[in-house]
């Protein structure tokens with residue numbers, strides 16, 4: 331079988347994984363619990379699940395397959411930039427295809443750090459008058475929080491370590507690892 335292609339500035343996964351924090355089985359079990367809770371909370375209602383790209387797409391794809399609800403899926407991507415040395419701004423770089431007015435919306439993230447990305451997204455999406463917006467993040471790194479964001483569903487809390495896998499990248503690599511791990515930088 332052909333060897334996987336590794337970007338020239340990145341090492342193979344076996345060289346960079348320091349410690350696996352959440353393995354496949356642990357993630358699978360926790361997603362089942364989250365899916366049961368979400369399915370119960372939204373029983374009888376239709377849900378639009380919005381995966382925040384890029385990191386949120388793997389978690390979202392696994393989560394929606396465990397929901398016992400009518401679900402639509404859409405995607406949005408934001409980018410942070412620094413217009414001057416004192417501020418961080420966020421902008422949408424890929425917008426939704428769907429109209430969310432009057433709909434129940436669940437935003438899916440892989441990780442929440444400062445909360446700046448979600449804060450911008452929630453403020454922006456609220457202007458489109460959905461019936462509700464809730465947030466589900468696989469990981470919560472609250473030590474880094476700058477904005478208070480209510481997270482409705484959280485898979486695991488983590489500390490301030492550099493993480494890769496299950497959507498999380500280092501220079502766009504390692505998102506496809508089936509586990510979440512700390513990295514040898």
Ligand code: PRP
Nearest residue numbers: 383384385440441442443444445446447
């Ligand atoms: C990561 C993550 C969140 C955001 C959280 O995305 O997926 O979207 O950062 O950070 P914050 O809470 O400090 O705003 P990133 O910008 O790395 O892009 P990616 O999802 O494409 O990897």
